[in-house]
Amino acid sequence: MALGYLNLPYHSVVLPYDDEATPITLTGKKMLPILVHDKGVLNESLDIIQLVDEKNILKTHEIVNSQDYKNFELVLNQIGNPVHSLAMPYWIYTPEFTPQARKYFQAKKESKRGPFKDLVKIQSTFKQELEPLLSEIEKRLAPFYESNTFGIKDIMIAAHLWGLYIVPEYQFSPKIHEYLQRVKVLCQFNYHEDFWRKE
Numbered sequence: 001m002a003l004g005y006l007n008l009p010y011h012s013v014v015l016p017y018d019d020e021a022t023p024i025t026l027t028g029k030k031m032l033p034i035l036v037h038d039k040g041v042l043n044e045s046l047d048i049i050q051l052v053d054e055k056n057i058l059k060t061h062e063i064v065n066s067q068d069y070k071n072f073e074l075v076l077n078q079i080g081n082p083v084h085s086l087a088m089p090y091w092i093y094t095p096e097f098t099p100q101a102r103k104y105f106q107a108k109k110e111s112k113r114g115p116f117k118d119l120v121k122i123q124s125t126f127k128q129e130l131e132p133l134l135s136e137i138e139k140r141l142a143p144f145y146e147s148n149t150f151g152i153k154d155i156m157i158a159a160h161l162w163g164l165y166i167v168p169e170y171q172f173s174p175k176i177h178e179y180l181q182r183v184k185v186l187c188q189f190n191y192h193e194d195f196w197r198k199e
């Protein structure tokens, strides 16, 4: 999203979720995203963004080191839990999962969250958990998050929420939906375009 917003050229490579060798060889950990650039290899989204945003357009550095950002991260983590429980049972059927990667992902995530088929049965619990968090975000849209200009927090929010579009039983409020669509356009972001562009 940051690369798209900053209009920087890049080549995206999707690794199957069960590919441990590639990320571990590149960075020593099984974690994405990874940026491979002319001076080396880097992970951690915010470190990547700070590196590529040479003109500091997204103001990441100032924001990330503030107490305010630490509070914001807590909210993101609170959002992550219900989003993952709602979306994981559906994500595994998207094109980024090979059959083996699906099995690997499901086994790993079910050991923490319980069987996906049970998560689907208790969707209402996760929706309830999400509702107050999203309504707080909604109140702060001006029209971007606590700001009239686009920034790193909008990228973080959209990156956390986007995957929920895959859940048939979930619907964003009109305001959050409109916000996410605006962010999508600004970031030239297209979910799973790596797959549909190839055909």
Ligand SMILES: N[C@@H](CCC(=O)N[C@@H](CS)C(=O)NCC(=O)O)C(=O)O
Pocket: 030, 031, 032, 033, 043, 044, 045, 046
């Ligand atoms: N703090 C990291 C978090 C990255 C992260 O959680 N990546 C997930 C995929 S979105 C991952 O690779 N997890 C390892 C795994 O589930 O095996 C960042 O912002 O880059």
